[in-house]
Amino acid sequence: xxxxxxxxxxxxxxxxxxxxxxxxxxxxxxxxxxxxxxxxxxxxxxxxxxxxxxxxxxxxxxxxxxxxxxxxxxxxxxxxxxxxxxxxxxxxxxxxxxxxxxxxxxxxxxxxxxxxxxxxxxxxxxxxxxxxxxxxxxxxxxxxxxxxxxxxxxxxxxxxxxxxxxxxxxxxxxxxxxxxxxxxxxxxxxxxxxxxxxxxxxxxxxxxxxxxxxxxxxxxxxxxxxxxxxxxxxxxxxxxxxxxxxxxxxxxxxxxxxxxxxxxxxxxxxxxxxxxxxxxxxxxxxxxxxxxxxxxxxxxxxxxxxxxxxxxxxxxxxxxxxxxxxxxxxxxxxxxxxxxxxxxxxxxxxxxxxxxxxxxxxxxxxxxxxxxxxxxxxxxxxxxxxxxxxxxxxxxxxxxxxxxxxxxxxxxxxxxxxxxxxxxxxxxxxxxxxxxxxxxxxxxxxxxxxxxxxxxxxxxxxxxxxxxxxxxxx
Numbered sequence: 001x002x003x004x005x006x007x008x009x010x011x012x013x014x015x016x017x018x019x020x021x022x023x024x025x026x027x028x029x030x031x032x033x034x035x036x037x038x039x040x041x042x043x044x045x046x047x048x049x050x051x052x053x054x055x056x057x058x059x060x061x062x063x064x065x066x067x068x069x070x071x072x073x074x075x076x077x078x079x080x081x082x083x084x085x086x087x088x089x090x091x092x093x094x095x096x097x098x099x100x101x102x103x104x105x106x107x108x109x110x111x112x113x114x115x116x117x118x119x120x121x122x123x124x125x126x127x128x129x130x131x132x133x134x135x136x137x138x139x140x141x142x143x144x145x146x147x148x149x150x151x152x153x154x155x156x157x158x159x160x161x162x163x164x165x166x167x168x169x170x171x172x173x174x175x176x177x178x179x180x181x182x183x184x185x186x187x188x189x190x191x192x193x194x195x196x197x198x199x200x201x202x203x204x205x206x207x208x209x210x211x212x213x214x215x216x217x218x219x220x221x222x223x224x225x226x227x228x229x230x231x232x233x234x235x236x237x238x239x240x241x242x243x244x245x246x247x248x249x250x251x252x253x254x255x256x257x258x259x260x261x262x263x264x265x266x267x268x269x270x271x272x273x274x275x276x277x278x279x280x281x282x283x284x285x286x287x288x289x290x291x292x293x294x295x296x297x298x299x300x301x302x303x304x305x306x307x308x309x310x311x312x313x314x315x316x317x318x319x320x321x322x323x324x325x326x327x328x329x330x331x332x333x334x335x336x337x338x339x340x341x342x343x344x345x346x347x348x349x350x351x352x353x354x355x356x357x358x359x360x361x362x363x364x365x366x367x368x369x370x371x372x373x374x375x376x377x378x379x380x381x382x383x384x385x386x387x388x389x390x391x392x393x394x395x396x397x398x399x400x401x402x403x404x405x406x407x408x409x410x411x412x413x414x415x416x417x418x419x420x421x422x423x424x425x426x427x428x429x430x431x432x433x434x435x436x437x438x439x440x441x442x443x444x445x446x447x448x449x450x451x452x453x454x455x456x457x458x459x460x461x462x463x464x465x466x467x468x469x470x471x472x473x474x
Contacts, residue, residue: 034268037253037254037255037256037268038256038268038269038285040112040113040160040225041113041225041226041256041268041269041285041324042285042361043112043360043361044112044113044160044324044360045112045315045319045324045325045359045360045361045362046109046110046111046112046315046324046325046327046352046359046360047111047112047113047114047115047160047287047324047325047326047327048105048106048109048111048113048114048115048326048327048328048329049115049116049164049289049296049326049327049328049329050102050114050115050116050117050328050329050330050331051071051072051117051120051164051296051297051298051328051329051330052116052117052126052146052297052298052330052331052335053072053117053120053122053124053126053297054085054088054089054092054122054124055071055072055073055074055075055120055122055297055298056071056094056297056298056330056331056332056333057088057091057092057333058074058078058088059071059298059299059300059301059332059333060074060295060299060300060301060302061074061300062074062078062080063078065078066301069295070294070295070296070297070299071295071296071297071298071299071302071330072117072120072121072122072295072296072297073121073297074297075121075122075171076121076171076178076179079194081194081195082171082172082195082197082198085122085172086134086139086172089124089134089136089139089140090139090140090141092136092140092141092142092333093140093141093142094142094146094331094333094334094335095142095334095335096334096335096336097142097144097146097149097331097334097335097336098335099146099149099150099152099153100153100156102114102150102153102331102337103150103153103154103156103157103159104153104157105329105337105342105345105346106154106157106159107157107159107349108345108346108349109345109346109348109349109352110348110349110352110353110356111159111327111345111349112159112160112360113159113160113161113162113225113226114150114154114159114160114161114162115161115162115163115164115226115228115326116146116147116150116162116163116164117163117164118147118163118164118165118213118217119165119166119170119213120164120166120297121166121169121170121171121179122171122172123170123171123172123173123176124136124139124172125213126146126147127145127146127147127148127216127217127221128145128148129213129216130216131208131209131212131213131216132173132209132213134172146335147163147217147221148220148221151221151222152222155222160225160226161221161222161223161224161225162224162225162226162227162228162255162256163217163221163224163226163227163228164228164229164230165210165213165214165217165227165228165229165230166229166230166231167206167210167214167229167230167236167244167261167262168206168210168231168232168233168235168236168262169231169233170205170209170210171198172197172198173198173200173205173209174197174198174199174200174201174204174205175199175200175201175202175203175204175205175206176198176200176202176205176209177202177205177233177235178192178193178198179192179233180192180233180234180235202235206240210244211243211244211247214227214244214247214248215247215251218247218248218251218252218255219251223252223254223255224252224255225255225256226255226256226257226258227248227255227256227257227258228258228260229244229257229258229260229261229262230260231260231262232260232261232262232263233262236261236262236263237262237263238263238264238265239263240262240263241261241262241263241264241265242263242265244257244261245257245261245265245267256268256269258271258287259271259286259287268285269284269285269286269287269324270284270285270286270287271286271287271289272286272287272288272289272323274289274290274291275288275289275290275291276288277314277317277318277321277323278321278323279371279372279385279387280321280368280371281320281321281322281364281365281368281371282321282322282323283322284322285322285323285324286322286323286324287323287324287325287326288314288318288323288324288325288326289326289328290314290325290326290327290328291327291328291330292305292306292311292327292328292329292330292340292341292344292345293305293306295330296328296330297330298330298331298332298333298338299330300332303340305340305341305344306344307344308344308347308348308351308464309413309463309464309465311327311344311348312348312351312464312465313389313413313465315327315348315359316359316392316394316411316465317392319359319362319364319394320362320364320365320392320393320394320411321364321365321371322363322364327345329341329345347464351462351464351465354435354436354462354467355411355435355436355462355465355467357396357409357435357469358394358409358411358435358467358469359394361396362394362395362396362409363394363395363396363397364394364395365392365393365394365395366393366395366408366424366426367393367422367424369388369424370388370390370391370392370393371387371388372385372386372387372388373385373386373388374386389413389414390412390413390414390416391410391411391412391413391414391416391420392410392411392413393408393409393410393411393422394408394409394411395407395408395409396409398474405427405430405472405473405474406427406471406472407469407470407471407472408425408469408470408472409435409467409468409469409470410422410467410468410469410470411465411466411467412460412465412466412467412468413465415456415459415460415466416456417456417458418455418456418457418458419453419454419455419456420453420454420456420468421451421452421453421454422451422452423450423451424450425447425450425451425452426450427472427473428447428472428473429445429447429452429470429471429472429473430471430472430473431445431470431471432445432454432468432469432470432471433468433469434456434457434461434466434467434468434469435466435467435468435469436461436462436466436467437461440469443455443456443468445470452470454468454470456468
């Protein structure tokens with residue numbers, strides 16, 4: 001080997017392994033810096049999640065067989081060979097994709113941030129990656145970069161933009177992790193790998209695909225609001241998680257890291273389980289990611305759509321407990337968000353136009369009894385919870401220089417009749433009115449110590465949820 005060839009080899013090897021040789025370092029930002037980074041997120045409360053990829057083409061079916069479960073796992077569930085799955089890319093041509101329409105839907109729904117899958121567990125990149133050719137620009141007839149178009153559309157509307165990235169699982173890359181869990185009723189999970197091309201070294205995958213692709217996303221798509229990592233498997237050691245976190249905050253110091261990174265690193269906010277809402281209010285910053293039906297990625301037979309009143313209740317329930325609601329849509333193979341999704345989100349957005357003051361920037365309930373109480377233990381002695389769904393409450397502090405002591409917002413899901421009474425009030429109520437009343441006509445109120453009673457109209461002004469605002473005396 002001559003000296004020039006040797007020098008080039010050293011450079012290539014050093015470049016390839018540069019991520020692997022970079023030790024993790026503790027986050028250097030202070031609590032004040034973290035809080036400043038979090039401020040927009042605490043105000044936003046409501047965001048759009050988008051799961052979109054090659055899995056939208058089979059849409060839950062493979063070779064004439066329908067597979068239960070979430071649509072984006074079709075490659076895993078059906079044990080699709082990589083060579084066959086790659087053929088989907090040659091068919092993927094979502095010519096009806098319209099970034100402006102998607103961003104406008106998020107805005108019409110009252111959503112303040114948007115997060116889209118850049119690479120899910122199937123390993124296919126929904127952006128123009130120079131790291132791996134298995135991506136929407138290089139491997140499909142579409143030849144466009146939807147993330148770049150969507151980032152621009154969101155920026156025009158003031159919607160914060162971020163991306164989902166599967167940092168550990170990758171079913172198409174040699175060495176990419178396969179699901180480590182076990183589902184006792186699903187034998188597919190017993191043997192994680194099904195294609196010889198999946199075998200390899202995880203560190204090689206992590207340092208030569210995952211880290212470089214995250215770098216591309218942080219470098220080429222403008223300001224990023226959130227990196228939504230998924231899933232924190234055992235292979236995501238503290239050291240590897242630290243390398244990812246360091247990369248994010250070095251390239252984009254204001255970008256948030258969600259709670260499924262892995263290792264022991266404290267993310268900017270925690271992620272509840274899918275569609276999971278805690279029974280009671282909880283401290284800290286957290287988010288519930290949720291579906292509009294029973295899947296994240298598009299499935300043509302899943303029509304189990306949630307209703308607008310249920311979505312409004314979940315949004316308010318989450319906010320009143322201190323969290324954010326990240327609600328998913330699953331576009332089809334042509335790039336169209338299903339019409340039922342659009343219709344429901346627009347109804348939620350119309351409700352927020354009237355009642356958004358009680359949601360955006362609001363804090364958790366000062367009460368708690370309205371959430372419910374512990375129920376009778378089940379047959380196995382496990383504790384249970386009996387929820388109450390009559391009303392919820394959020395709070396807002398007084399505006400600077402307003403001379404007020406703040407506001408309480410009561411969301412009335414079951415109209416109580418002509419009187420609404422709440423116990424445990426701290427402070428003195430000065431005024432009460434309904435947000436649905438543009439004039440904010442004062443309602444009669446009576447307070448006896450910590451118990452407040454407000455006189456209401458005979459009928460609810462809003463079929464989804466009527467909001468009673470109680471202004472407190474300074």
